[in-house]
Amino acid sequence: MKALTLFDEIARLAGGIEAEDRHGVVRFFPCTTLSVGAVLVKPNEFEKVEQVANAAAIAKHRAKNSSSGLYIAKREAAIPEKAAI
Known part of the structure; x- marks a missing residue:
């Protein structure tokens, strides 16, 4: 559960973040566990x-x-x- 404190409130509520992957494609990444x-x-x-x-x-x-x-x-x-x- 400590890992969730590394994310801002918006990311925690969404369950993750949208970012570019290693191929430059924007996708959703769930919060780290x-x-x-x-x-x-x-x-x-x-x-x-x-x-x-x-x-x-x-x-x-x-x-x-x-x-x-x-x-x-x-x-x-x-x-x-x-x-x-």
């Missing part, structure tokens, strides 16, 4: 790097949808199956 999604990874928890990337993408998506803009994924340790009696 920051979202952080993190995954706590333990050694040997994932078999492939793609699995880590997928978990990070999910965490980022959840951060963007959270009110705080922060999401930390903690994977629970697997519970050993009960031994057959």
